[in-house]
Amino acid sequence: MTVALMWEARAAAGLGDRLLAWAGEQELPERPLRRETFRAPQDRVLVITWWNAPYDADLPELPEPPAELVTRAVHRWRFESMRTD
Template identity: 60%
Template structure:
């Protein structure tokens, strides 16, 4: 089964570039099928990893929380199970 993990954070005012740099500097733990970092207006940074695992309950590596001074609010995390690819 394929699991996608999403990690999203909003930077503190004026610190979007620093938050993006922090995410880019984090080591990739494990062997995801794909790892993508995206950014958006408002200092938002999104990291998505895709994993092939035997069960939905499998523990997977995740990005940690950045230093508090970089954040405008706590990190949000979601985990999705792939149901269809087109």
């Protein structure tokens, strides 16, 4: 089964590049099948990691960034792959 973990944060005003750099520097203790980093308007940063694991597996996630870089707590979601096209 493939599980995708999504991590999304919104940077404090003017700190989008710093948050993006911080997210890219974060190492996980295990290597995912795939990892992608995205940015969006309003200095949002999204990191998705894919894992070959059961849905409820204990998987490593990116930590909370330093408080001065963000406007709120990180949003996290977990998804199970149902099929590929």
